[in-house]
Amino acid sequence: xxxxxxxxxxxxxxxxxxxxxxxxxxxxxxxxxxxxxxxxxxxxxxxxxxxxxxxxxxxxxxxxxxxxxxxxxxxxxxxxxxxxxxxxxxxxxxxxxxxxxxxxxxxxxxxxxxxxxxxxxxxxxxxxxxxxxxxxxxxxxxxxxxxxxxxxxxxxxxxxxxxxxxx
Numbered sequence: 001x002x003x004x005x006x007x008x009x010x011x012x013x014x015x016x017x018x019x020x021x022x023x024x025x026x027x028x029x030x031x032x033x034x035x036x037x038x039x040x041x042x043x044x045x046x047x048x049x050x051x052x053x054x055x056x057x058x059x060x061x062x063x064x065x066x067x068x069x070x071x072x073x074x075x076x077x078x079x080x081x082x083x084x085x086x087x088x089x090x091x092x093x094x095x096x097x098x099x100x101x102x103x104x105x106x107x108x109x110x111x112x113x114x115x116x117x118x119x120x121x122x123x124x125x126x127x128x129x130x131x132x133x134x135x136x137x138x139x140x141x142x143x144x145x146x147x148x149x150x151x152x153x154x155x156x157x158x159x160x161x162x163x164x165x166x167x
Contacts, residue, residue, distance in 0.1 A: 008118060010055075010062045020052045021071035025089065030068070030127045032091035033120055034075045035157075036135045037106055037144035040097045053093030055123075057116040059109060068092060068127075077139040086131070086138045092123055098146060106145045113157060121164030132158060 036053055052072040056063040066072040074093030075086060096116045098106035108116075123129060134154065135143035147154040 010064050013063045013065055015052045015065045020066045020073055024069050025071055027069055029090050030092055032086040032131045032133055033123055033129050034091050034093050034133050034135055035144055036095040038095040038097050040099045053095045055094045057112055058097035059111045060115050062119055075135055075138040082140045083138040086133055108146055117160035118164050120161045
């Protein structure tokens with residue numbers, strides 16, 4: 001459990017060891033927090049397409065699937081990076097679960113957004129993270145879809161994180 005997260009229970013449900021880099025890294029090198037979308041139906045699954053994130057958020061539930069001192073595979077690419085510096089090795093990955101509409105668009109619940117903003121603020125405080133990015137900002141993958149589709153929603157989420165930092 002992260003220091004300072006007193007009202008949020010973080011349950012550990014680690015991904016299989018071959019789904020992330022288990023080598024211990026210096027957490028002082030963590031500079032970025034990368035936000036992702038995970039379809040609601042995949043919440044709690046720890047082996048999805050050879051990728052991993054450190055945290056999954058759904059409503060008020062938080063799962064830690066990769067230890068912070070290990071490297072999750074959440075923002076790599078086989079193509080060209082859109083961001084010059086953010087990589088798996090110097091970032092944490094946080095995925096919000098989203099529900100898909102009949103039109104194929106995703107949405108995050110207000111409770112998931114509040115929980116994720118509080119967790120993100122705590123991670124930023126714990127590790128001195130000053131850069132919060134969408135997966136899209138790193139690789140141009142359309143993730144997290146609701147925040148790629150709506151810059152206003154992304155800015156509101158960043159504002160909620162800043163508000164949590166002040167609390």
